[in-house]
Amino acid sequence: MDENLKFISTCAVGIEEFLIQELKEFNFKNIKKEPFNFRGRVLFEAENFEDVIRHIYRTRISNRIWYFLKIFKLTEISNWKDIIYEYIYSLDSDEFLDEYTSFAIRTKRRGKHPFYSYDVEKVAGQAVIDRFLNKKKKRPPVDLENPDLIIRVDVSTDNTVICGIDLVGYESLHKRGYRKYEHPAPIKGTIASAMLRLTEYEKEKHLLDPMAGGGTIPIEASMMAINMPSQFLKKQKLHILKIKKFEREKILEILDEEDKKIIDDTFFIYAGDKIDKHLEGAIENTKSLRVHNKIRFYVEDIKNLKYFFKNKKFDIIATNPPYGIKVAYPEEVKRVYRDFFKTLKEILKDKGRIALLTPRRDWVHEYAYGFGFEIKKEIKVYHGKLDTGIFFIEGKK
Ligand SMILES: C[S@@+](CC[C@H](N)C(=O)[O-])C[C@H]1O[C@@H](n2cnc3c(N)ncnc32)[C@H](O)[C@@H]1O
Incomplete structure (x- = not known):
């Protein structure tokens, strides 16, 4: 059993309390609101990925969930490029990436920094490519539009850098797949x-x-x-099915089990x-x-x-x-x-x-x-x- 895996779940700013209720119902532990000064986020711990996969399939409040890999501080802000490059290079992304897995870095920042989000994405992306090139002698494909793997590298107000693997991918979980008719002013x-x-x-x-x-x-x-799980209509399209670390058939079995509860x-x-x-x-x-x-x-x-x-x-x-x-x-x-x-x-x-x-x-x-x-x-x-x-x-x- 994996011990103390950490995850970040994101939601619309203001409804974090409801997300916390939901995470508690799933028996997740060490739930913390607004980690690293990011509103609309909740940090939690799970004993295994299986529970988190069930949660992704069922959650009614969360937009996306990422597997938390590492945090570090930009101790010398003028040296931000080197620090980010070094830490991201040391990130163990190998179990998620192979030469067929396209990837992209996505960055969100809170606060003022002497760089933009896309600067961070460029530096971090280069570090992932260089590590892969050195280890596997091959280059992982970069796809900024529709990547198989999204690596999150966010920077908070106090210059903390938070890294993780986005388990939800391109389409946020607030989209359920039932909306055929577009009302002019729908809510999520x-x-x-x-x-x-x-x-x-x-x-x-x-x-x-x-x-x-x-x-x-x-x-x-x-x-x-x-x-009915919130992602019932998107079952076959769930991003988690594309992530190399997870076995597609096993995930579908877990989701089938959830469907039996309807x-x-x-x-x-x-x-x-x-x-x-x-x-x-x-x-x-x-x-x-x-x-x-x-x-x-x-x-x-x-x-x-x-x-x-x-x-x-x-x-x-x-x-x-x-x-x-x-x-x-x-x-x-x-x-x-x-x-x-x-x-x-x-x-x-x-x-x-x-x-x-x-x-x-x-x-x-x-x-x-x-x-x-x-x-x-x-x-x-x-x-x-x-x-x-x-x-x-x-x-x-
Ligand atoms: C903001 S929209 C609701 C959108 C909805 N929550 C969704 O997600 O699609 C408000 C709705 O109230 C309806 N409405 C406005 N005045 C109304 C009234 N007097 N009686 C009943 N419905 C009314 C409008 O036709 C409109 O569809």
């Missing part, structure tokens, strides 16, 4: 999952997204309800939107997961839901209202927030839970308190380039 599956975690969603609960757009929140919830169960998820084109798109998005007959879709304006649902009440309402940022009349969008909170009083169970994602903090505050709700939690998240909040609100009584 990872953020939707964080919202659902906040409400403690489980399949027995009656959940509504009344402004569902392309359906991200209901789709993520349905995957949770049937215990359950064919009933759940109570409702998804609505006032625009039928979006709703049709949302249905399209659920087809590959075969949950389109189980989610209850409808077209209706939020202001009519009191009549539409008659006496039905929900345990959880999780939604992502329009932002009204690029529109001529934001006041019209503001009215949607008023209608939303007014309607909540009619369709939310006592002590029901609400999760909202929006950059419109002032509108949420005005109407939540205006209609007698209390905002229990407000989490800042960066969603695209927007400074957004996930609000957690609880119904009264």
